[in-house]
Amino acid sequence: MASSIRVGLIGNRFMGKAHSNAYVKVGKFFDLSLPSEMKAVCGLDQNEVDAFAKRFGWERGEVDWEKLVAADDIDLVDVCTPGDTHAPIAIAAAKAGKHVFCEKPLANSLEDAKQMLAAARAAKVRHMVNFCYRRAPAVSLAKQMIADGAIGEVRQYRATYLQDWLADPCAPMSWRLVKKVAGSGAHGDLNAHAIDLARYLTGDEITEVVGELKTFVKERPWPDGSGSGVGASTAETGKKGMGEVTVDDAAIFLARFAGGAIGTFEATRMATGRKNYNRFEISGSRGSLAWNFEDMNVLEYYSADDPADRRGFRQILATEAVHPYVSAWWPPGHILGYEHGFVNGVYDLLQAIASGGEVTPDFRDGAQCVAVLDAVVASTESGSWQKVEHVD
Amino acid sequence: MASSIRVGLIGNRFMGKAHSNAYVKVGKFFDLSLPSEMKAVCGLDQNEVDAFAKRFGWERGEVDWEKLVAADDIDLVDVCTPGDTHAPIAIAAAKAGKHVFCEKPLANSLEDAKQMLAAARAAKVRHMVNFCYRRAPAVSLAKQMIADGAIGEVRQYRATYLQDWLADPCAPMSWRLVKKVAGSGAHGDLNAHAIDLARYLTGDEITEVVGELKTFVKERPWPDGSGSGVGASTAETGKKGMGEVTVDDAAIFLARFAGGAIGTFEATRMATGRKNYNRFEISGSRGSLAWNFEDMNVLEYYSADDPADRRGFRQILATEAVHPYVSAWWPPGHILGYEHGFVNGVYDLLQAIASGGEVTPDFRDGAQCVAVLDAVVASTESGSWQKVEHVD
Amino acid sequence: MASSIRVGLIGNRFMGKAHSNAYVKVGKFFDLSLPSEMKAVCGLDQNEVDAFAKRFGWERGEVDWEKLVAADDIDLVDVCTPGDTHAPIAIAAAKAGKHVFCEKPLANSLEDAKQMLAAARAAKVRHMVNFCYRRAPAVSLAKQMIADGAIGEVRQYRATYLQDWLADPCAPMSWRLVKKVAGSGAHGDLNAHAIDLARYLTGDEITEVVGELKTFVKERPWPDGSGSGVGASTAETGKKGMGEVTVDDAAIFLARFAGGAIGTFEATRMATGRKNYNRFEISGSRGSLAWNFEDMNVLEYYSADDPADRRGFRQILATEAVHPYVSAWWPPGHILGYEHGFVNGVYDLLQAIASGGEVTPDFRDGAQCVAVLDAVVASTESGSWQKVEHVD
Amino acid sequence: MASSIRVGLIGNRFMGKAHSNAYVKVGKFFDLSLPSEMKAVCGLDQNEVDAFAKRFGWERGEVDWEKLVAADDIDLVDVCTPGDTHAPIAIAAAKAGKHVFCEKPLANSLEDAKQMLAAARAAKVRHMVNFCYRRAPAVSLAKQMIADGAIGEVRQYRATYLQDWLADPCAPMSWRLVKKVAGSGAHGDLNAHAIDLARYLTGDEITEVVGELKTFVKERPWPDGSGSGVGASTAETGKKGMGEVTVDDAAIFLARFAGGAIGTFEATRMATGRKNYNRFEISGSRGSLAWNFEDMNVLEYYSADDPADRRGFRQILATEAVHPYVSAWWPPGHILGYEHGFVNGVYDLLQAIASGGEVTPDFRDGAQCVAVLDAVVASTESGSWQKVEHVD
The missing domain is CATH 3.30.360.10 (Dihydrodipicolinate Reductase; domain 2)
Incomplete structure (x- = not known):
C-alpha cells in the first residue's frame, strides 16, 4: 500500500492557485490518513510554471500534461484547466490509473461528461468534481x-x-x-x-x-x-x-x-x-x-x-x-x-x-x-x- | 364645481379597513385641494356594516352595492371586494359617472379588465388600481x-x-x-x-x-x-x-x-x-x-x-x-x-x-x-x- | 359613571400631531371600554391652533392652558409641551382632578418630577409618561x-x-x-x-x-x-x-x-x-x-x-x-x-x-x-x- | 546582508498555530523582498512541539525559549505565550539582536511594556505587536x-x-x-x-x-x-x-x-x-x-x-x-x-x-x-x- 498520495496539478492560474493552497494547508489543519505530496504542476510556459511550482512548493513544473498524467510518481491528477480540456485530460488520467479531481463544470458537453464518468468507473479510481x-x-x-x-x-x-x-x-x-x-x-x-x-x-x-x-x-x-x-x-x-x-x-x-x-x-x-x-x-x-x-x-x-x-x-x-x-x-x-x-x-x-x-x-454528479x-x-x-x- | 369629494366604499373586510383608515388620515396629514367625505360603506350584513361605518366614521352603512353606486351623494366608488365582482361594480360605477378606485388585481380575466377600462374611459372618470x-x-x-x-x-x-x-x-x-x-x-x-x-x-x-x-x-x-x-x-x-x-x-x-x-x-x-x-x-x-x-x-x-x-x-x-x-x-x-x-x-x-x-x-395599467x-x-x-x- | 373620556391636548407641534393621530385612530382599531372624545387642543396662537383643531378633529382650539386644564368637559389632560412647562401644567391638571398623560422626560428636574408624582397621587388620578x-x-x-x-x-x-x-x-x-x-x-x-x-x-x-x-x-x-x-x-x-x-x-x-x-x-x-x-x-x-x-x-x-x-x-x-x-x-x-x-x-x-x-x-417611572x-x-x-x- | 529572514516561534497553541499558518502562506501569496525560513518552534513538551514543528514545517522543535532566543540561526523571534512571559522573552530577544514580533497585550503591566520598548529601541531591532x-x-x-x-x-x-x-x-x-x-x-x-x-x-x-x-x-x-x-x-x-x-x-x-x-x-x-x-x-x-x-x-x-x-x-x-x-x-x-x-x-x-x-x-503602540x-x-x-x- 502507498505511503502517501502524490499529486499532479494541471493549470496554474486562478484555480491552480486555489488548489495549490489547499494541498499546502490540508495536512496542517487536518489529520490525514495518508500524507499528500505536491509532486508536479503543469502549465503552458516552462518559466512561468517553474516559478509557480517554487512558490507553492510543487517539486517540479511541467508543460506537457500528457507526460504528467502518465508519470509513475503521480497518484492523483487535479484538472484546473478550461472546460474544453477536462475530458481528454481526465480520461487519460483515469486510463493511466490515476484518481481524478476535476474543476467544474465537469465538461462542456454531456457526451464528454459521460465519457469521463465511464472512464473513471472503468479504471476504478476515485473521481470528484470541485463544487467547492x-x-x-x-x-x-x-x-x-x-x-x-x-x-x-x-x-x-x-x-x-x-x-x-x-x-x-x-x-x-x-x-x-x-x-x-x-x-x-x-x-x-x-x-x-x-x-x-x-x-x-x-x-x-x-x-x-x-x-x-x-x-x-x-x-x-x-x-x-x-x-x-x-x-x-x-x-x-x-x-x-x-x-x-x-x-x-x-x-x-x-x-x-x-x-x-x-x-x-x-x-x-x-x-x-x-x-x-x-x-x-x-x-x-x-x-x-x-x-x-x-x-x-x-x-x-x-x-x-x-x-x-x-x-x-x-x-x-x-x-x-x-x-x-x-x-x-x-x-x-x-x-x-x-x-x-x-x-x-x-x-x-x-x-x-x-x-x-x-x-x-463525483463524476456522476458532475455529469x-x-x-x-x-x-x-x-x-x-x-x-x-x-x-x-x-x-x- | 364640487366642494368636496364624497366617497362610497364597497367591502368591509381587510381592504375595507385599510382603505377606511386612508380616508380618515389623508386630510390630517396632507393638504387636500378638496376635502373628502366618508359617505357610505357597503357590506353583506347590515348590522356588521353599520358597526363598521360607526367605527371608521362613514356616514351610513349599506348592503346593496348597486344602490351605493347609483347614489347622488357619491363621487368616488372604492371597490374592495373579491376579484370576481370588480368588473360589474366598476363598470356600473363608471356608467353612473363616478370615479373608481379598485383593488388589485383589476379583474379575474383580461376581457373583464378591458371592459372596465373601456367603461372608465367612456365615462371620462378618474380610474385607479390600488397597487399600494x-x-x-x-x-x-x-x-x-x-x-x-x-x-x-x-x-x-x-x-x-x-x-x-x-x-x-x-x-x-x-x-x-x-x-x-x-x-x-x-x-x-x-x-x-x-x-x-x-x-x-x-x-x-x-x-x-x-x-x-x-x-x-x-x-x-x-x-x-x-x-x-x-x-x-x-x-x-x-x-x-x-x-x-x-x-x-x-x-x-x-x-x-x-x-x-x-x-x-x-x-x-x-x-x-x-x-x-x-x-x-x-x-x-x-x-x-x-x-x-x-x-x-x-x-x-x-x-x-x-x-x-x-x-x-x-x-x-x-x-x-x-x-x-x-x-x-x-x-x-x-x-x-x-x-x-x-x-x-x-x-x-x-x-x-x-x-x-x-x-x-390606472385601469390600463391594471389591465x-x-x-x-x-x-x-x-x-x-x-x-x-x-x-x-x-x-x- | 362617565360615558366617555374627554381629552384636552396641550401642544400642537410634533408631539401634538403624534398624540392627535393616536386619539383619532385608537377607537378605530381597538375596542375601547369607554369611547374617547377629542375636546380641546391648546396652542400659543389662536389661528394656528384652530386650524390644527379642525384638521385633526378637536372640537375647539384654545390658547390658555390654565383654562383648558380647569374646564369641566375635560377628563384627561395630555401634555405635549417643552420640558420646562410639564410640572406646572401637570400639577394644575392633577389638582383639577384630571388624569394626566405627559411627554417625556417627565420634568427638567427631579424636584419637579417628584412634585408632579405627589400631585397625581394626591388627586388619585391616572398618570402616565409617554415612553412610546x-x-x-x-x-x-x-x-x-x-x-x-x-x-x-x-x-x-x-x-x-x-x-x-x-x-x-x-x-x-x-x-x-x-x-x-x-x-x-x-x-x-x-x-x-x-x-x-x-x-x-x-x-x-x-x-x-x-x-x-x-x-x-x-x-x-x-x-x-x-x-x-x-x-x-x-x-x-x-x-x-x-x-x-x-x-x-x-x-x-x-x-x-x-x-x-x-x-x-x-x-x-x-x-x-x-x-x-x-x-x-x-x-x-x-x-x-x-x-x-x-x-x-x-x-x-x-x-x-x-x-x-x-x-x-x-x-x-x-x-x-x-x-x-x-x-x-x-x-x-x-x-x-x-x-x-x-x-x-x-x-x-x-x-x-x-x-x-x-x-x-407612570409618574414614578418618569421621576x-x-x-x-x-x-x-x-x-x-x-x-x-x-x-x-x-x-x- | 542576510539572504533570508529566519524565524523562531515561541508558543504552539492557538496563536502558535495562527502564526505558523501565516509564515507558511506569506511567501506564496505575497512577493517578499527576502524569503522567510521557518527555523524553530518552542513549546513546553518536546514530543508535542516536535509534532507541531513537523506539521507546520518548522525545521526543529525546542523546549527552552532562552536557547531559541540566543540561537545564531534566528533573526526574528515571534512571541505567542501568555502575557506574563512576554517581557522576559521579548527583552532577551532584543538584547540578542533579534527582531521581535509579540502577541497582544504587549505586557501585563505598563512597566514591563516600557522596558520591552526600551530594550527594542536600544537594540535597534524591528518590533511589532500583533494587533491583527x-x-x-x-x-x-x-x-x-x-x-x-x-x-x-x-x-x-x-x-x-x-x-x-x-x-x-x-x-x-x-x-x-x-x-x-x-x-x-x-x-x-x-x-x-x-x-x-x-x-x-x-x-x-x-x-x-x-x-x-x-x-x-x-x-x-x-x-x-x-x-x-x-x-x-x-x-x-x-x-x-x-x-x-x-x-x-x-x-x-x-x-x-x-x-x-x-x-x-x-x-x-x-x-x-x-x-x-x-x-x-x-x-x-x-x-x-x-x-x-x-x-x-x-x-x-x-x-x-x-x-x-x-x-x-x-x-x-x-x-x-x-x-x-x-x-x-x-x-x-x-x-x-x-x-x-x-x-x-x-x-x-x-x-x-x-x-x-x-x-x-510597534512596541510604543503596544505600551x-x-x-x-x-x-x-x-x-x-x-x-x-x-x-x-x-x-x-
Whole structure:
C-alpha cells in the first residue's frame, strides 16, 4: 500500500492557485490518513510554471500534461484547466490509473461528461468534481439539517448566483467569453454551482427545465495579448481589437424536481454590485434555510416548530466546533473564507483515496449537472420545457 | 364645481379597513385641494356594516352595492371586494359617472379588465388600481432614481413576493383559494403586485413569459361557516368539511421586456418564514436598486459611479423630507408602515379628481398587468413561452 | 359613571400631531371600554391652533392652558409641551382632578418630577409618561420574554440612541438647544428613552452611574424668527444671529443595576447617518435580545437553549397576531411604524382610566428616570460615580 | 546582508498555530523582498512541539525559549505565550539582536511594556505587536478613508468586542482566567484590540478614562489537568476541583481623546450569542464608518456628501483589488477570513525587516495600549476619571 498520495496539478492560474493552497494547508489543519505530496504542476510556459511550482512548493513544473498524467510518481491528477480540456485530460488520467479531481463544470458537453464518468468507473479510481461551495461549513450544515428533517418536505428552491465583472461594457474579452473554450458563460460557470447545490441540498433531481440565455454586451476589447498559460488556453493569446462574446452574460431558468418541488435559478455576471453572491433559499413545509456566499459563515434558518411568538430566521454563525469541518480551524466566531471550502474538499478526497471509500460530488454528479445545463440550453432553442436526461 | 369629494366604499373586510383608515388620515396629514367625505360603506350584513361605518366614521352603512353606486351623494366608488365582482361594480360605477378606485388585481380575466377600462374611459372618470406598494416612499424614490438614470440601462429584474400563511396544510379554506371567486392564488394576489412594480419601476413592458403554477396542498378544511360579508363573497358561507383548493400556492415565471431586459418572478404563500416579503432587485448597467417590503423604509442602492474603493450597496432610509411623501409624515428615522402607502395613494387620487389630472396606476395599467398574469397561465398550458397581449 | 373620556391636548407641534393621530385612530382599531372624545387642543396662537383643531378633529382650539386644564368637559389632560412647562401644567391638571398623560422626560428636574408624582397621587388620578417605545410590539414582546426567563439572568445592557440632525454645524438653533427650556440635549431627549427601556425591560433599577456630556458645536444660527406656538415655547421667537448651545450634543454613561448587571448608554444627535437609531442589546445568562427602532418590527433573539449546532440570533418579525397589540392592526408581515406605539399607549391609558386600574410607565417611572438623568449630570461635575436617588 | 529572514516561534497553541499558518502562506501569496525560513518552534513538551514543528514545517522543535532566543540561526523571534512571559522573552530577544514580533497585550503591566520598548529601541531591532485586526482589508481601508477626510472630524467612537464563551457558568477554568498569568480577562484580551483600533483609526490618543470591571461567575471547574505547553503556562497544569476566577468577565469604560472626541468601550466574554463580535462605529462630522469582525469583509460607510436623497450606509465589500492587501488574494467577492489578517501583518513585518523601515503597531503602540488598559483599572479603584500616561 502507498505511503502517501502524490499529486499532479494541471493549470496554474486562478484555480491552480486555489488548489495549490489547499494541498499546502490540508495536512496542517487536518489529520490525514495518508500524507499528500505536491509532486508536479503543469502549465503552458516552462518559466512561468517553474516559478509557480517554487512558490507553492510543487517539486517540479511541467508543460506537457500528457507526460504528467502518465508519470509513475503521480497518484492523483487535479484538472484546473478550461472546460474544453477536462475530458481528454481526465480520461487519460483515469486510463493511466490515476484518481481524478476535476474543476467544474465537469465538461462542456454531456457526451464528454459521460465519457469521463465511464472512464473513471472503468479504471476504478476515485473521481470528484470541485463544487467547492458544498464544503462551506454552513452549507454542509444545511445539508445535514435537511436530511434530518429540519425543514420538512422541500417545496421551493431559489438560487441566484450574481456577479458583476461584465457589467461594464469595457471589461475585456477572455477565454471565458469564447464558447468553443468555455462552453458557456454565466450558465456553465455559475449555474453549474447553483444546480449542484440544489441537487446536494435537496437530495433530489431536476427533471424538467425552461430557460433563457442572454448576452447583453456582444463584443468586447481583447487585452493586449499577453494572456497565456494552460489557464488561458489558446483562446486569448495574441488576440487584438474587439472580440465577439459567444457565451451568455446571464442565464435564468425554472425547474421541476422529481419529488414535486419547483425552483428558480439565475446566474449572471451583470448584476452590478454583486461580487460573488451565490445564494439559495429553500422553503420546506416546516422551515426554511438560506445562505449567501458573500457572508458564507452564516446559515439562515427558520423553524415553524419554534414557539409561535418566537419564530424568526436565525443567523447561525457556523463557526462552532460542532459544525462541519470547523474543529480543524479556528475558535468560534473566527470566520473562514473562500479558500477553506477547497481545503475541506481536498481533505475528503484524500481520505477517500486513502480508505478506498466513496466521495462526492463525483463524476456522476458532475455529469448530471451538465445534463441540467444542457437541457436549459435546449429549452432556449425550443422555447419550451425540456426534460433533463438522467445519467446513471 | 364640487366642494368636496364624497366617497362610497364597497367591502368591509381587510381592504375595507385599510382603505377606511386612508380616508380618515389623508386630510390630517396632507393638504387636500378638496376635502373628502366618508359617505357610505357597503357590506353583506347590515348590522356588521353599520358597526363598521360607526367605527371608521362613514356616514351610513349599506348592503346593496348597486344602490351605493347609483347614489347622488357619491363621487368616488372604492371597490374592495373579491376579484370576481370588480368588473360589474366598476363598470356600473363608471356608467353612473363616478370615479373608481379598485383593488388589485383589476379583474379575474383580461376581457373583464378591458371592459372596465373601456367603461372608465367612456365615462371620462378618474380610474385607479390600488397597487399600494408604488407609494412606499422608498419605492417612489427608486422610480425617480431609475428615471434619472441612476442605474443606467435596466438589464435584469428579480421579483419575489413570499408569504407563508398556507405552508401549514391545516391552514383553512377561504374564498381566496376558490378559483371562481379569486381568479387565481398567489399568482393574482402577489404576482399582480410584482408585475405592477416591474412595469412602474422600469417604465417598460413585459412582452413574453413562461411559467409554472403549483398547488402543493390540494385540499384544506373549511372553517365553521361563520364567514360572511362582501369581503367573503358567498364562497365560504356555510361550507363544511374539506374544500378543494383550485388556485395556485405558488407561481413562478420568466419574463422578457420590450427593452431587452429579462426577469424572474416568484409569488408564493408557501415560503415558510416569509410574511410579506415583497422584494425586487434591479440590475442596471451603472447600478442596482433593491427593496423588500418587510423593511419597507429602506432602499438599497449601488452605484458603479462611486469611487472604486468606496462602492457598496447603500441602505437609504427613505424617511427624509426630501423623499417622496415623507414631508407629510414624521421626522427622519421615524419609520412608516404598511398603511401609509394607502394614504399616499388616496392623496394622489383625490388630488387628481380635484384637478382633473391623470393618476396612475390606472385601469390600463391594471389591465396590462392582467394581460401578463394571463399569459403566464397560458404558458403553463402550452408549456412554452407566450406573448403578452398589449392593452392600448 | 362617565360615558366617555374627554381629552384636552396641550401642544400642537410634533408631539401634538403624534398624540392627535393616536386619539383619532385608537377607537378605530381597538375596542375601547369607554369611547374617547377629542375636546380641546391648546396652542400659543389662536389661528394656528384652530386650524390644527379642525384638521385633526378637536372640537375647539384654545390658547390658555390654565383654562383648558380647569374646564369641566375635560377628563384627561395630555401634555405635549417643552420640558420646562410639564410640572406646572401637570400639577394644575392633577389638582383639577384630571388624569394626566405627559411627554417625556417627565420634568427638567427631579424636584419637579417628584412634585408632579405627589400631585397625581394626591388627586388619585391616572398618570402616565409617554415612553412610546415600550409599546412597539417587538419591545413589549421582549419584556414578556425576559419576564418569562427567555434569556436567564440579565448581565449586561447596551443602549445607543443615535440621531444626526445636529452633525452639521449649520443646523439651526431651536428651543431644544436652550438649557433653560429643554433642560438638557440628547441626554434628556434620548437617554430618557434609553433609561426607561432599560428599567422596563430588566425590571431592575439603575443605582450608580458615571458619565460625560459633550457639546461639539457651541453656537448655531437662529432661524429667521418665525418659530412660535406652545411647541416652540418662547425661546425661539424672534431670535436672530448666532445662538449659544447650552445643552449637550451627546451624553454617554456607565451604569450599575441593583441586581448586579452593568450597562453602557449613549445618546447623541451627532451620529452621522443614524436617524432614530434607538437600539438595545441585552445579554443574559441563557440568551440575548436586541432591537433597533429603525427596523422596529424586528426583535433579535438568541437562545443558548437551542440545539448546539442551530443557535443563532433570530429575526422575529413581531407582526403576528400572537404578538402584543398586533391583532388590532394588520396581517403578518404588514409592518407597523412610529405612530403605532402612540396608539397602543393611548389604548392602554384609556382602558386604565375606564377601569380604574394601573398603567405604566407612570409618574414614578418618569421621576425615577429623571433621577438617573440627574445623577449622570452630577457625575460629570464630580468626575466620579454617583448614586441614583430612589424615588418611592 | 542576510539572504533570508529566519524565524523562531515561541508558543504552539492557538496563536502558535495562527502564526505558523501565516509564515507558511506569506511567501506564496505575497512577493517578499527576502524569503522567510521557518527555523524553530518552542513549546513546553518536546514530543508535542516536535509534532507541531513537523506539521507546520518548522525545521526543529525546542523546549527552552532562552536557547531559541540566543540561537545564531534566528533573526526574528515571534512571541505567542501568555502575557506574563512576554517581557522576559521579548527583552532577551532584543538584547540578542533579534527582531521581535509579540502577541497582544504587549505586557501585563505598563512597566514591563516600557522596558520591552526600551530594550527594542536600544537594540535597534524591528518590533511589532500583533494587533491583527488592523490588517483586515476593510479596517485598513477605514484607516485610509479617515486619513483622507472621508468622515471629517472624528467626534464619537463606539467599540464593542463581544464574545460568549464564559456565559455558561460551567465553562472551565484556564490560564486565561488567572490574573497572575493573564493579567486581566476580557479587558486585556479584547479591550486591547479595541483600544488599538481606536488609536489606529483615529490617529488620536485616549487621555482620560473611567470604567468598570465585572466578574459575574467567580469560580469555575478546572478541566482534568491535562493542560500543558507554553500556551498553557503552568497555571492549569494538574489543577483540580473549582478554581477562582481572578480576572474580569466584562470591562466597560468611557474615554476622552486628545482631539476632543469621546468614546465608549466594552469588552466581554458574557455576551450570549456573540462569538467574536469586534465592532466599531465612528461618527465624524461628515460621515461615519462601522465594521464588525463577524462579517469582516464589509466596511459600512455613510457620507453626508452624497446627494441628500441618496444617503445611506454603504456596505463596501472590501474584496476588490483596489482594497488594501486584496490583490494578493482572490477575485472580488471571494471573501477572506480570520487568518488573513495574520498573513498580511507578517508580510508587512518581513518587508520592514528586509528594508530596515518602520512597521506599526510597534512596541510604543503596544505600551500606549497597556497605559490605557491600566488607567481603566486604576479608575475602577478610584471610582473616578483617570489620566492615561503618555508613553514617549
